[in-house]
Amino acid sequence: MSKINALVQNKDAGLQCPCGVFVKSIPCRIKMGRGKYCSKICMYKYRVRPSGLHYRIAQVNKGWIVAGGRLSINTEFKPGQVPHNWLGDGVGYAALHDWVKRHRGRAEVCEFCNGTERVQWANRSFQYKRVLDDWLSLCYRCHRRYDMSGDWGAATRKYGLKRKRRVHEN
Numbered sequence: 018m019s020k021i022n023a024l025v026q027n028k029d030a031g032l033q034c035p036c037g038v039f040v041k042s043i044p045c046r047i048k049m050g051r052g053k054y055c056s057k058i059c060m061y062k063y064r065v066r067p068s069g070l071h072y073r074i075a076q077v078n079k080g081w082i083v084a085g086g087r088l089s090i091n092t093e094f095k096p097g098q099v100p101h102n103w104l105g106d107g108v109g110y111a112a113l114h115d116w117v118k119r120h121r122g123r124a125e126v127c128e129f130c131n132g133t134e135r136v137q138w139a140n141r142s143f144q145y146k147r148v149l150d151d152w153l154s155l156c157y158r159c160h161r162r163y164d165m166s167g168d169w170g171a172a173t174r175k176y177g178l179k180r181k182r183r184v185h186e187n
Contacts, residue, residue, distance in 0.1 A: 035063040057081045106146055110176040113145060114138055117152050127156035129163075139163055143171035 032040050032047065034055040042052030054060040058081065061072040094100065108116070117138045118124075124136040135157040142151050155163060164171075172178060 034059050108147070110145070110172055110178060113147070116147065117149065120149055121152065124154040126154060127159050128154050129159040130156060132156040132159070140172075143168040145172065145175055 032042050032053055034040050034053065036055065036059050038055040038059075040052065040055050046052035054063065058074065058077065061074050065071060104112075121138070124138050126133055127136055133156075136154055137157065137160060139153045139155045139160045140151060141153050144151070153163070
């Protein structure tokens, strides 16, 4: 526990890596001895082995991708270049929600009741197009009410979504 106390703790930002960068981590990862460092480089630089010996990095592993970094300039997409598997508006339900989350961030506050629990992105027009202004940040209850008052089942009709049911075998 003394190693955990050695790290500065901030409720909003998580733990502070010995290099000074704040790292978001959950208590169970810290309890297991993980989530204390911002990168593998810092982990090997500041971590001490149970025997008391320190790690020494002889060469940085090229497989360690730094946040915001890139593997190769040659493999990047250039402006105006479209990937071969790009579907545009023909994208699936989950991938479209991931796209909205990537561009607008995580839905945190409900636009109707200002609630903060179970907030998710809801489509305003029920057309499910790639238009960022066409998405609302709603909590679970408001999202259900909004869908029921509008075009209930639009996503099911468009994407053919079905509930997965468990098969009970005797």
